[in-house]
Amino acid sequence: MKERDVMIACDFSTKAETMAFLDKFTEEKPYVKIGMELFYAEGPDMVREIKARGHKIFLDLKLHDIPNTVKKAMRNIALLDVDMTNVHAAGTIEMMKAAQEAIDEVGAHTKLIAVTQLTSTSEDRMRNELWIDHPLTETVQHYAHNAEIAGLAGVVCSPLEADLVHQVCGENFLTVTPGIRFADDAKGDQVRVTTPAKAREIGADYIVVGRSITASKDPVASYRRCVREFVEGE
């Protein structure tokens, strides 16, 4: 049985906005993703405070640097004992291994995952700007395989690629999938998107949902709609 869950991307710039948003959830404790916008403004104390409120946390800082720097930075993340964090698979297997080693040395329970191709990247841009001369889906599968070799728990990919990743790395390898929109929502800067219901059908383990919840008129209702469609399959 999959342990599906909905992560809310709390992309806010202040603690006040974030807490006012989380205060709306009186009956549930959603899995919270803290990304660069909030972390660069409020720092590690924000992580500690949200954790103290009982939320699970995915700290999304997408580390991508030389292995030694990533290892030392990841050690500091591991000391926060978040539930999940990430690096860029493009940093190489050696870099991903260094990150995983830092977590293991600290003894944190943090699951490490690797970003394959950002969900805002199109096949066209990947080929013409990044000069990656392979089909995008194969690149995602290849990066996922590299992450598996490095001993990571899974990857970030589009929900559209969840099944392709499981075909290469097995069903227990986590697929954490942003690029989620309800059918009538604007895509914005995202390219490889689908709905929570379709993400479930394709086999994603987690969906990451930002603006479709945070910018909605009723964020709690939108969150519950994600849970109904993705977790409960209704």
Ligand SMILES: O=C(O)c1cc(=O)[nH]c(=O)n1[C@@H]1O[C@H](COP(=O)(O)O)[C@@H](O)[C@H]1O
């Ligand atoms: O690692 C991520 O979380 C991530 C990877 C990726 O490929 N695409 C992606 O959108 N994200 C994050 O997922 C969230 C998506 O937000 P929305 O587009 O508002 O739903 C943002 O916080 C992004 O930083």
